[in-house]
Amino acid sequence: MKERDRECIRMGIARSMISGTPLLLSNRRSLFPCNKVENNEDILQDIKHKDALRLQLKYYAMDEETRFQQGHNLSDFMEECLFNGRSCSATYLSHFVHHHFGNCITFNKRVQGKEPLQVSETGINSGLILQLNLRSCKSLPTVNIQGAKVIIHDPSDIPSPEEDGFIVGPGYEAVISLKQTIMRRLPFPYKDRCVDYKTEGKKYIFNKNDCVRTCIQEHHFANCGCIDHTLAVMNDLKPCNFTNMEEVCCLDDVLNNMTQSEPICDCPLPCDSIYYNEKVSVAVLSHEAFFKKENTLSRVYSKQVFKDRILRLNVFYLSLERHIYEQQPKYKVSEFLSNLGNQFGLWVGISVGAVFELLEKIFLLVKYIVHGISFC
Numbered sequence: 001m002k003e004r005d006r007e008c009i010r011m012g013i014a015r016s017m018i019s020g021t022p023l024l025l026s027n028r029r030s031l032f033p034c035n036k037v038e039n040n041e042d043i044l045q046d047i048k049h050k051d052a053l054r055l056q057l058k059y060y061a062m063d064e065e066t067r068f069q070q071g072h073n074l075s076d077f078m079e080e081c082l083f084n085g086r087s088c089s090a091t092y093l094s095h096f097v098h099h100h101f102g103n104c105i106t107f108n109k110r111v112q113g114k115e116p117l118q119v120s121e122t123g124i125n126s127g128l129i130l131q132l133n134l135r136s137c138k139s140l141p142t143v144n145i146q147g148a149k150v151i152i153h154d155p156s157d158i159p160s161p162e163e164d165g166f167i168v169g170p171g172y173e174a175v176i177s178l179k180q181t182i183m184r185r186l187p188f189p190y191k192d193r194c195v196d197y198k199t200e201g202k203k204y205i206f207n208k209n210d211c212v213r214t215c216i217q218e219h220h221f222a223n224c225g226c227i228d229h230t231l232a233v234m235n236d237l238k239p240c241n242f243t244n245m246e247e248v249c250c251l252d253d254v255l256n257n258m259t260q261s262e263p264i265c266d267c268p269l270p271c272d273s274i275y276y277n278e279k280v281s282v283a284v285l286s287h288e289a290f291f292k293k294e295n296t297l298s299r300v301y302s303k304q305v306f307k308d309r310i311l312r313l314n315v316f317y318l319s320l321e322r323h324i325y326e327q328q329p330k331y332k333v334s335e336f337l338s339n340l341g342n343q344f345g346l347w348v349g350i351s352v353g354a355v356f357e358l359l360e361k362i363f364l365l366v367k368y369i370v371h372g373i374s375f376c
Helices: 001-020 038-044 048-061 064-070 207-226 245-260 295-300 303-309 333-372
Strands: 078-083 094-097 100-105 129-132 148-150 166-170 170-186 272-275 279-284 311-325
Touching: 064 094, 078 100, 100 166, 100 279, 166 279, 207 245
Parallel strands: 170 311
Antiparallel strands: 078 129, 094 100, 129 311, 148 166, 170 272, 170 279
């Protein structure tokens, strides 16, 4: 390829990146694409993984409780949990069901009336150690990879597994070091127009990603009469039938129109963002060394099963230093009003002085005229 051709490609990519609205797309488009035919069942017959897709449809049709029952048992999923060298209390563990990743565990979530655990030391083995049993043999046929999605987030935040985190496969220990960074932005009328989503109290919106998804769902429902339930918000509305090609194509048309038009989703950045700047190091677990003192477990887990199932996570702070980037207004409201008052007072003072000076000149001129003329 010539250098000129490469330059044209780079320019084309740049143009496409800056046009349209940044949207969060679900995996529905890759599984159930729009195809202009009358019956989607005919398409399913031609798809190589039609059974997997039908299973996916069945899973989407379940309510959250049924999905939870069909997923990993949490006690089997998490075999060991240590925090600061002590066993984790079950009161610091909670779960939620994600439409794509299934059953998820949250450790140290902030709840009302209870403060989350805090770290007072740095270095390996000083934070959280988890041993997970992934039970990969029970994964759905629609899953192309084996592993666990790990999201490091603030105790007050609601995680977004699709956008955040990283995946670690079985048979490894992941050593995850953290350094905290905080970004604080300014609300309207400043440029970022940041929003505190946690205090807004909106039904479906807890962060910026939820705001974008809700905006998409509102357009879906307004144009198609149903929603894409793989976006996992507003699921109390009527879901679209993915075997109905008219509804599937309508969902795609809505997304295409939204991406090609001017930005129509008003979802500014949050006023406070916390980043942990994870650095992940991965090493292979040794079956012999790991079960040297655990003969019973060693018999339960063969070497291959151990390699396919067990994952260990070691999460700790590399430093307790916290980097804070805080936006400050060039002029605060009080400073702006004070400066405005000073300027107003200065110009008004000059104007009054000029008026009195003019009156003085007129008075002197009249006096000169009156006393300078003689009469006979």
